[in-house]
Amino acid sequence: MSARLFASIYQKVGEKKVHRFLQTITLRSRIILVYVIILGLGGLITSFFGAIITNKTIMSQAEMKVLHDLRTANMVYxxxxxxxxxxxxxGASANMMADALKNGDKTELNKIAHQIAGIVDIDFLSVTDSNGRVKYRMYAxxxxxxxxxxxxxxxxxxxxNTAAATEIFSAEMLHNENPVLDKQARILLKDEITENDSVSAAALTSGMVLVAASPIYADDGSLSGVLYGGNLLNNDFSIxxxxxxxxYKGxxxxxxxxxxxxxxxxDLLISSNIKSADSAxxxxxxxxxxxFHTVREKKMPLALHSKLLSERYISEFQPICNFSGEVIGMLHVGALEKAYVSMRNAVMGTFMTVAVIGFFLIIFISYLITRTITRPLSEMVDVTNRVAAGDLDYVIKIKSKDEIGQLAYSFNRMIASLKKMRRELEEWGNTLEQKVKHRTEELAAMQRTLMQSQRLASLGKLAAGIAHEINNPLGGIxxxxxxxxxxxxxxDPHRENLEExxxxxxRCRDIVKGLLQFSRQEQGKTEYVNVNEVLNNTLALIEKQxxxxxxxxxKNFQEDLPFILGDNSQLQQVFMNVILNAVQAMEEVGDLTLTTFRDKKDDLVVIEITDTGCGIPEDLIDRIFDPFFTTKEVGEGTGLGLAIAYGIITRHNGRMSVKSKVGEGTTFTIKIPVAEKVKVADENE
Incomplete structure (x- = not known):
């Protein structure tokens, strides 16, 4: 994100303005500026990903702790x-239990019941006969x-079977077991789960209980009854x-x-360690x-960040099932989310403080280092001024063996070479061989272009005459x-010959039509043309074939390509001809690359069309722009397409050339001058 922002700012300011700004400041300032940009971007990226990793790590640790706490809670439960x-x-296996039940000895039953109560804290304890009717209850x-x-x-x-489970007892059942339990089970309901809610008139009267039961056997092994007991969980805070x-203590x-x-x-809260403002x-x-619906349907623990009363918690919910496996409640543990958010913010604050201190420390160190680099360079600048004034006898003193020392050594060698070259120039003079050779090549290229133009012009006149002479007889035939x-x-047996x-x-008519088109090439209308748009429009016409x-x-298009002066339609004809030839050369399978850029040295817009086709043999390269020259099968082409294209580009004061390698592909290069309006605008900048 920060990289895109920097790129956007860079584009808005402009490449040239940035270059001018960099050219006005010292090397030391440029080096420090680079350090600042790199460190700033690095700091932003590091801070962004550091925040993500820190938040994920802390929250993950918090969630793992809550999961561990849920396991602890489940173990206690x-x-x-x-x-x-x-x-x-x-209790059920006690020696006297079956006899006491059989004889209705309540004294003995009370004795056994209180012994059981001494083993485990329970809210009710009862004994039934073999039909499930209660014969004894512990509480008065x-x-x-x-x-x-x-x-x-x-x-x-x-x-x-001896069985234990969490069950729901109605208010009547609770009262039967212990007259005080129906009052303990009663809970006034709140409409919503916030601490300041008003209490509605409705109240919970049934209770969720932990209950276990075990069979009582007589001496002969027959079932005498059942001993069962348990705890009411409503308003019981022991678990x-x-x-x-x-x-969580402490x-x-x-x-x-x-x-x-x-x-x-x-989904109703019946027991918690959370206290209200009055400590209740x-x-x-x-x-x-x-x-609750999610826990009930999945019957699996649920982890999420939930709101409980007025606070948000990192929570884990464990389903509580009855003896039949139905989810009737939930065991929940949670940790305050804001505690871990505060921890995360503290860690990030420390991280940012260290990063800022490190940033300024590195800038300071960079300043000191750049001084040691730029001071020898400043001395070297003074020497270059002397050399520019003609003093080639000055030698730089080498004080180190690092890159600056190597530069000084190379500079001394350069001065020595300049002295040698000056002597050689004085003795032998300036040679113009290379310039003459270059100029000769340019003249040869211009001569070839001129000869091609003259040949095309002559062929055009000839083609016009031939076309007029042949066209009428062909029409009659x-x-x-x-x-x-x-x-x-x-x-009729002659019908096939007549069809041929x-x-x-x-076919002759089509050739004559091409001859006329070649001979009547017109100047066309002149307008400012965006070459990229012409190429895109040309592709849009043919690429769906x-x-x-x-x-x-x-497409490798230069985005800020300048305009040229020309005829849009004629240029589209040229591009379409070259592109179709390239596709046919590739036999409809391969890569077609379109490239545009500006040659600032010669003020030209350059278009390159490259294919990966079969290529053109070297002995045929110089003939491809000749009229009627074609490498296609008889009947598949007239050989006028490239000749017409060449003429159009020539009338646009441009040049068209081709490079090819057999088996690798072909590149057509078209160069057209930039519009004078664009040149003037560039000079004003």
Whole structure:
């Protein structure tokens, strides 16, 4: 992102202005500026990715800790259920339990019940007969004689199995077990899950309980009844407090407890360690229904960042299932998100502080280093001024063996070479051989161009005369042969010969048409033309043809290409002719590369069209622009296309040339002068 911003600014300011600015400042300033740009961009990129990595790492660690805390909470919850199950199993297997149940000895049953209560903390404990009817309950005032066989764990125990699970007891069932439990289970509901919610009139009356049951066997092995008991989780904070002690005790952020441990009956909060402003435990609030629905459907732990009361937490939700495997609640642990956000911000603040200090420290060191580099260079500049004034006897003193010392050594060698060259020039004089050779080559090229133009002009006149003389007889032949053709029956043996006469006559007509077009080449209208647009328009006309399906077109266009003066249509004719020839040379399979750029030295717009075709033999290169010269099969071309193209480019004061290598491909190069208006604008800049 920062790289694109820099590139955009660079384009807006302009390449020339940047170059002028760099030329006005010292080398030392340029080096320091480069350091600043590189370090600045590097710092921005590093800060961006560092922030992403830091945030991801810290949040990942927080999520891993919460997951570990959920496992701790699940272990505490499971161990609690196992301890109840173990106590029920021990109580049911007691020697006196079956006899006491059989004899209705409540004293003995009370004794056994209190022994069990000494093993595990439970809210209710009951004994049933073999049909599931309650014969004894531990707590005073509890009902006797009701049928509890529909409780899943009790039903399993009646079948001979010791079972434990989390179940839902109605208010009536809770009251039957212990007269105080229905009051403990009652929770006033809140409409939304915020700390300042108003309490609605509705209230939760049923309760979520941990319950275990174990069969009681008589001496003869027959089932005498069932011992079951458990804990009510509504408004019971023993499990959440135990988990909090293990996972979050002592962890605070701005005097707030970081950890939250809660139990949900469905989506309703029934137990938590979160406290309100008056230090009361928060219950009765609802979590987002979508969370409970997701946990209930997937029956798997759910990790997410959720809002609980007025705070956001990094949360993990564990489904709580009943004996039948249905999700009836959730065990939740979470950590304050803002605590880890604050930690992340602190880390990033430290990182940025160190980065800024390092940045300025490197700039200072760069300044010192550039001084050691530029001082010898300044001395060398003074020497160059002396040399420019003609003093070739001065020698630079070499003080080091580094690159500056090597430069000084090379500079001394250069001065020595200049002295030698000056002596040689004085003795032998200036040679013009190379210049003469270069000029001779230019004259030869101009002569070839002139001869080509003269040849084309002569051929044009000849073609015009021939075309006029041949065109009328050809028309007569074509009309008469067509009329004869109409009169001949389909079975006539001469019909095939006559069809061939008509076909060849039409071919002659096309050749004459090409001759006329070649001989009547017109100057065309003159306008400012964008070569890139002409090339794009030409491609748009032909690239959807079938012969282009396996051709890969590559465009290397200079974006700020200057305008030329010319005829748009004629230039499109030239480009289309060359491109179609290139595609045919590649046999419709290969790479076609179109390149445009400005030759600032000669003020020319250069167009290069390169194919990967079969190439042109060297002995045919000089003939390809001649009229009627073609390498195609008879009947596939007239040999006038490139000749016409050459004439059009010549009338645009341009040059057209070709380079080719057999087996590798061909490049057509077209050079057209830049419009005078563009030249004047460049000179004003």
């Amino acid at each position: 499971t161990e609690k259920l196992k301890s109840i199950k173990k106590a029920m199993k021990i 005032g509890a009902a006797i004689g009701d049928d509890v066989a529909n409780v899943s764990t009790v039903n399993s125990a009646l079948k001979g 959440v407090d135990q988990v909090w002690e293990l996972a 962890e605070k952020f701005n005097d707030e407890e970081i950890g939250a441990v809660t139990l949900f009956y469905g 435990r928060v219950v009765g609030a609802r979590i987002s229904p979508e969370i 074509l009309v008469l042969s067509s009329l004869v053709m109409e009169d001949l029956p389909d079975s 006469v008509i076909k060849q006559t039409m 079938a012969l282009f399906h396996n051709i890969k077109v590559k």
